[in-house]
Amino acid sequence: MGGFGYVNYLEFWKVCGFLLCLLTCPLLAELRDVVIMQTTDMHGVFEEEDSPQPGSWLRIATMVKRIRQREEGKCILVDCGDNAQGTLATALSRGMAGILPLKTMNYDVWVPGNHELDYGVERFGELTDAVNDIVLCGNLYIKGKEPFPAWRMFERNGVKVAVIGVSASYAKNWLLAEEYDKLHVEKAFQTLERILPQVHQAKPDAIVLAAHQAWFEGSDTRGVNEISTIAKCFPEIDVILGAHSHRLLSGQRLGRRSWYMQPGCHGEYLGVVRVTVDTERHAVVSVEGAMQAVKVDVAEDEELRDALSDYLTAAKAERNRLIKGSLARPVKSYGRPGVSCETSELICRALAEATGATVVLHGRLSKKDLPAGHVTGQDLFELVPYENSIVTADVTREELAAIVAEQSRHKTHYSYCGLWGADAKIGKSAETAVITALWKGEWPANGRVKLALNNHTAAGSGRFTVLRSILDKPECHTTDTKIMTRDAVEAYLAKRENLVISVGR
Numbered sequence: 001m002g003g004f005g006y007v008n009y010l011e012f013w014k015v016c017g018f019l020l021c022l023l024t025c026p027l028l029a030e031l032r033d034v035v036i037m038q039t040t041d042m043h044g045v046f047e048e049e050d051s052p053q054p055g056s057w058l059r060i061a062t063m064v065k066r067i068r069q070r071e072e073g074k075c076i077l078v079d080c081g082d083n084a085q086g087t088l089a090t091a092l093s094r095g096m097a098g099i100l101p102l103k104t105m106n107y108d109v110w111v112p113g114n115h116e117l118d119y120g121v122e123r124f125g126e127l128t129d130a131v132n133d134i135v136l137c138g139n140l141y142i143k144g145k146e147p148f149p150a151w152r153m154f155e156r157n158g159v160k161v162a163v164i165g166v167s168a169s170y171a172k173n174w175l176l177a178e179e180y181d182k183l184h185v186e187k188a189f190q191t192l193e194r195i196l197p198q199v200h201q202a203k204p205d206a207i208v209l210a211a212h213q214a215w216f217e218g219s220d221t222r223g224v225n226e227i228s229t230i231a232k233c234f235p236e237i238d239v240i241l242g243a244h245s246h247r248l249l250s251g252q253r254l255g256r257r258s259w260y261m262q263p264g265c266h267g268e269y270l271g272v273v274r275v276t277v278d279t280e281r282h283a284v285v286s287v288e289g290a291m292q293a294v295k296v297d298v299a300e301d302e303e304l305r306d307a308l309s310d311y312l313t314a315a316k317a318e319r320n321r322l323i324k325g326s327l328a329r330p331v332k333s334y335g336r337p338g339v340s341c342e343t344s345e346l347i348c349r350a351l352a353e354a355t356g357a358t359v360v361l362h363g364r365l366s367k368k369d370l371p372a373g374h375v376t377g378q379d380l381f382e383l384v385p386y387e388n389s390i391v392t393a394d395v396t397r398e399e400l401a402a403i404v405a406e407q408s409r410h411k412t413h414y415s416y417c418g419l420w421g422a423d424a425k426i427g428k429s430a431e432t433a434v435i436t437a438l439w440k441g442e443w444p445a446n447g448r449v450k451l452a453l454n455n456h457t458a459a460g461s462g463r464f465t466v467l468r469s470i471l472d473k474p475e476c477h478t479t480d481t482k483i484m485t486r487d488a489v490e491a492y493l494a495k496r497e498n499l500v501i502s503v504g505r
C-alpha cells in the first residue's frame with residue numbers, strides 16, 4: 001500500500017477568515033503539527049510465528065520508536081482495541097500478553113475492544129486495571145467500579161489535542177445476560193453528546209475520536225457501528241480513528257469534514273497522521289495521513305521481546321504440545337455445518353459429550369483442517385480460536401424448530417450453526433421447520449431436550465433474535481456451564497485413537 005495525501009480544508013468561509021487573518025495579523029498565526037500513530041485489532045500477533053503476513057507487535061514497536069525519534073515531542077500513540085484474544089499467547093495468559101505492549105511501548109491511549117470481554121467481565125476489569133492510566137472509554141464501564149475517563153487533553157509541540165475514547169456499544173447482543181448485567185453501556189453517540197461541551201470548554205486545537213467501531217458504506221441494519229452517524233452529527237471531530245471490522249481504510253473524509261482512518265488488523269499497518277493546527281485560532285488547517293505497511297525487513301524490537309518472553313515461551317510449548325488421541329484421517333472444515341462439515345461435526349460431538357446434551361447447535365469457528373495423526377496445541381487453537389464456553393438450555397420441540405428455522409435463514413453467514421442430534425424438515429424460504437426425530441430415543445415425556453451451543457451464539461449477535469428470546473425464558477434454564485469449547489474438543493480427541501469423523505447419525 002503506497003502513501004497517500006489528503007487535505008481536510010475548512011469550509012469556504014472559514015478559509016476566507018483564515019486568509020484574512022493571515023493578511024491582517026501575520027505574526028499571530030502560528031502553524032504547528034502533531035503526529036498521531038494508531039494500531040488496532042492486533043489480536044495477539046506478537047511475532048512472525050503468529051501470522052502468515054509480516055506485521056506484528058515486535059515490528060510495529062521498532063517503527064514506533066523510529067517515528068518518535070524523528071518527530072520528537074510531537075507524537076501521540078493510540079490503540080483502538082481487540083488485543084486480548086487471537087493467539088496462543090493471549091489465550092494462555094487470559095488476555096494479559098496482549099495488553100503488555102501497551103505498557104512497554106508507552107502508549108498514550110488505549111480504547112478496549114469487544115474481545116477484551118472474552119474472558120468475562122471480571123477479567124476485563126483486571127486487564128483494564130493493568131493499564132488504567134491510558135484507558136479512555138466513555139461509553140462502557142463495570143458497574144460498581146470507577147467509570148473510565150472518556151477523554152483527555154494531550155499537549156504536544158504546543159498543540160492541545162483532545163482525544164476521546166469510545167468502545168463498541170453492542171455488548172448486549174454479544175454477551176449472555178448474566179455477564180452483560182455487570183456492565184454499564186451506552187451508545188457512543190450519547191457519550192459524545194454528553195462530553196463534547198466539556199471538551200469544547202477546554203479549548204482544544206484539535207479533537208480526535210478513537211473508537212472500537214468501524215465505518216461502513218451503506219447502512220448497518222443492526223446499528224453495531226455508529227461512525228457514519230457520528231461523523232455526520234459531530235463535524236467538530238477532526239480525526240476519527242476506527243477499528244473492529246478489520247478493514248484497511250487508508251484515510252477518507254466522512255461527513256462534512258472529519259477525517260477517518262483504520263489500519264486493518266494483526267499489525268499489518270501502522271496508521272500515521274499529521275495534524276497541522278493554527279494555534280491562534282484553535283483550528284485544524286490540514287490532516288495528512290499514510291498507512292505504513294509493516295514489512296518483513298523491519299527488525300523486531302528486542303525490548304518488547306524481552307518483556308514478552310515468558311508469554312512467548314509458554315505459547316511455543318503449547319504450540320508444539322501433542323494432544324492425546326489420534327485421527328485416522330483429516331477433519332475438513334469445508335461443507336455445510338449439520339450436513340457435510342466435519343469440523344462442525346467434531347465440535348458438536350465434543351459438546352454433547354461434555355454436557356450430556358441430546359442436541360447441539362454449532363458451526364465451524366475457522367477454516368482450519370485437522371491433519372491425520374496427532375493434533376498439536378496449535379492445530380487445536382486454530383480450530384477453536386475463540387474463548388467460547390458451552391451453554392445449555394432445555395427446549396421444547398417447537399422452540400428447537402423455531403431456532404433451527406432462524407439459523408436456516410442465515411445459512412450463508414459465517415456464524416450459521418447446523419443441527420446435530422436431531423433431524424429437521426425445513427419449510428420453503430425457511431419460515432418454519434419441524435423436528436422430525438431425535439437421533440437417539442423418543443422425545444422425552446416432559447417435552448424438553450437439553451440443547452448445547454456456544455456462549456457467543458447463545459447471546460444472539462442481534463442476528464438470532466428468536467434464539468435469544470427463547471433462551472431468555474426462565475423455563476429453558478439457560479446455563480453457562482463454563483466448560484470451554486476448546487477443552488471439550490481436546491477431551492473428546494484424547495479419549496480416541498484413530499478417530500474417524502463422518503457427518504450425521
Ligand SMILES: [Zn+2]
Pocket residue numbers: 041043081082113115244245246
Ligand atoms: Zn478485532
